[in-house]
Amino acid sequence: xxxxxYIFSALIIAQFTALALEAMGLFGSKKDFEVDGKTVLITxxxxxxxxxxxxxxxxxxxxxxxxxxxxxxxAKAFGxxxxxxxxxxxxxxxxxxxxVTRPSENARILAETTAWNNxxxxxxVWQIAGSSTPGLxxxxxxxxxxxxxxxxxxxxxxxxxxxxxxxxxxxxxSTNRTATGTRHLILTSSSAxxxxxxxxxxxxxxxxxxxxxxxxxxSEMNLYNGARQSPDREIRASAPERDIAIHLILPGTITSxxxxxxxxxxxxxxxxxxxxxxVQSEDEVAAVAVKGLESGGYLxxxxxxxxxxRAGMLGGxxxxxxxxxxxxxxxVGVAYAFIVPDMEGKVWKYGRETGLGRGEGERESKT
Numbered sequence: 001x002x003x004x005x006y007i008f009s010a011l012i013i014a015q016f017t018a019l020a021l022e023a024m025g026l027f028g029s030k031k032d033f034e035v036d037g038k039t040v041l042i043t044x045x046x047x048x049x050x051x052x053x054x055x056x057x058x059x060x061x062x063x064x065x066x067x068x069x070x071x072x073x074x075a076k077a078f079g080x081x082x083x084x085x086x087x088x089x090x091x092x093x094x095x096x097x098x099x100v101t102r103p104s105e106n107a108r109i110l111a112e113t114t115a116w117n118n119x120x121x122x123x124x125v126w127q128i129a130g131s132s133t134p135g136l137x138x139x140x141x142x143x144x145x146x147x148x149x150x151x152x153x154x155x156x157x158x159x160x161x162x163x164x165x166x167x168x169x170x171x172x173x174s175t176n177r178t179a180t181g182t183r184h185l186i187l188t189s190s191s192a193x194x195x196x197x198x199x200x201x202x203x204x205x206x207x208x209x210x211x212x213x214x215x216x217x218x219s220e221m222n223l224y225n226g227a228r229q230s231p232d233r234e235i236r237a238s239a240p241e242r243d244i245a246i247h248l249i250l251p252g253t254i255t256s257x258x259x260x261x262x263x264x265x266x267x268x269x270x271x272x273x274x275x276x277x278x279v280q281s282e283d284e285v286a287a288v289a290v291k292g293l294e295s296g297g298y299l300x301x302x303x304x305x306x307x308x309x310r311a312g313m314l315g316g317x318x319x320x321x322x323x324x325x326x327x328x329x330x331x332v333g334v335a336y337a338f339i340v341p342d343m344e345g346k347v348w349k350y351g352r353e354t355g356l357g358r359g360e361g362e363r364e365s366k367t
Contacts (some may be wrong), residue, residue: 032182032245033293036061041113041122043159044101044129045081048256049188052286053126055084058091060290065094065113065122072216089168092116100129106158110166119308121166126186127156129133130207134270136356137201145202152206157188157213164217167244168224172237182197182243186293187214191252191301194309198347199270211299214248215281215317218298221246249289250310251302253279269350273343278303308332 045066
């Protein structure tokens with residue numbers, strides 16, 4: 001799936017064009033992602049990207065609450081995250097065991113975090129919990145497809161619903177008159193949501209649905225944020241006490257415990273299509289994601305391939321930087337005219353030469 005020479009020349013031209021436009025001051029976005037002294041709730045915080053994000057935000061002064069099912073992993077992660085604190089004497093940390101695929105558990109997470117946080121909702125909620133169980137569509141049991149949707153889409157939806165219910169309490173009913181700054185709801189999708197890849201059918205559709213959820217929530221939050229600025233006193237009183245921002249993170253391949261599990265069921269043709277794709281550590285992904293948030297980004301990818309895929313699949317999604325994204329989207333749109341047939345040709349060739357299943361060597365190793 002790596003792009004190679006198909007787009008190299010065009011990308012260089014696009015970069016110089018965008019840089020020139022940026023120098024003219026045509027790029028810009030609102031920046032308001034300050035975590036020092038804020039309370040951050042992170043699902044999937046016991047390992048992988050979630051733990052890396054929690055440690056990074058702790059080092060920046062945040063009070064962090066991590067959520068996961070496994071109490072043993074939670075306890076271990078809690079120690080690592082606490083040790084990363086910018087100021088151990090003032091920062092606070094908490095860990096909650098919960099099954100995020102259940103609506104009631106997400107409501108409990110918010111309620112417990114609010115009670116722990118001096119009866120105030122968290123300032124930032126970051127959904128990272130998720131897992132990939134790749135495989136060919138017809139070889140994947142219906143139960144497995146449901147499980148992937150439950151964890152990779154519905155869990156994010158339940159958390160978003162509970163969070164935004166708490167955050168949109170009218171200012172007139174709020175008990176926190178001193179809170180300032182924008183609240184941030186951050187969903188974690190995947191660059192797999194941006195391109196069809198054989199063997200990711202159980203995983204990619206839920207992640208693509210999450211992107212649509214984020215787009216719609218971002219649009220709807222304008223209603224609440226706009227009401228806060230109304231000249232009508234009654235309208236302002238019915239609006240939330242603080243602005244609400246929505247973000248979507250789309251990482252690529254991460255060297256985490258989840259990748260080891262993922263590769264157990266990954267079809268060889270999927271590995272062919274992924275050949276040459278960039279791979280990042282948990283800490284690298286966390287650093288790039290947070291930097292994107294600090295820059296005011298909405299759709300945030302974490303490596304060069306993801307950046308290109310995002311630009312080529314924006315459609316009606318809001319842009320991070322209008323001119324840059326538009327120029328890059330034109331370039332990638334042309335490149336896709338060559339890349340998509342190449343990817344489909346690789347799958348067709350694999351089927352012709354190897355058949356529908358795994359290669360002989362892999363079939364032998366499974367017995």
